[in-house]
């Protein structure tokens with residue numbers, strides 16, 4: 001049975017990815033601090049871990065030992081910080097970079113080092129904020145842009161080991177995180193909706209489908225790329 005590890009696969013976009021891989025017949029290991037909304041399912045294994053302890057990616061070895069094989073790693077866990085650059089404290093910047101970049105960096109390295117029969121695939125969740133600046137999100141934009149550079153570097157270094165690495169960049173997708181950011185700002189919300197070319201918010205399933213595609217054999221010759229899932233928001237209006 002193929003196996004996937006999804007960080008933050010217990011809620012929001014990650015939960016839709018967990019459900020998608022389950023439907024596709026994978027065993028899913030979910031890494032997050034809480035169990036969240038994870039379904040009770042014999043093919044879902046919750047592996048509690050705080051990823052901000054990024055310098056110790058042994059959790060991936062533990063999962064590999066339990067699963068016997070790892071085919072796909074989805075680095076989805078992330079946090080937002082809605083502040084312009086001059087308001088971000090050193091501690092806040094460190095928190096955002098620790099989860100959104102350093103934990104992902106360490107997990108990519110450890111995943112490549114594990115034995116992979118028949119290769120493997122890594123999917124890093126960046127954001128539209130990785131390909132364009134969004135207002136009042138300096139630390140987040142910095143982190144999500146770094147994710148795209150990391151993805152390219154891993155794609156090149158891991159290719160000889162049969163491992164592909166791609167980034168997926170969700171646009172405005174309705175989840176707890178986006179709603180929390182926009183709840184206090186109805187004017188901005190209306191502006192965003194008027195700016196999305198299709199006029200529609202994306203769904204977590206839209207993102208999960210893209211993640212599954214780049215992880216699957218259908219994308220066997222695709223590596224190092226950045227796939228926006230934003231209805232064209234980042235390419236103009």
Ligand SMILES: NC(=O)c1ccc[n+]([C@@H]2O[C@H](COP(=O)([O-])OP(=O)(O)OC[C@H]3O[C@@H](n4cnc5c(N)ncnc54)[C@H](OP(=O)(O)O)[C@@H]3O)[C@@H](O)[C@H]2O)c1
Nearest residue numbers: 008012013032033034050051076077078127170173175177
């Ligand atoms: N929603 C959007 O519209 C959107 C758009 C672009 C990009 N994204 C990106 O998509 C990803 C998922 O976003 P989301 O909206 O689904 O966010 P979310 O609902 O806030 O979920 C964040 C996930 O990360 C986990 N997490 C947070 N801190 C963690 C830590 N220290 N250690 C381990 N796990 C941790 C959370 O689980 P626990 O709290 O249980 O640890 C949760 O599963 C993020 O990388 C985000 O930047 C989202």
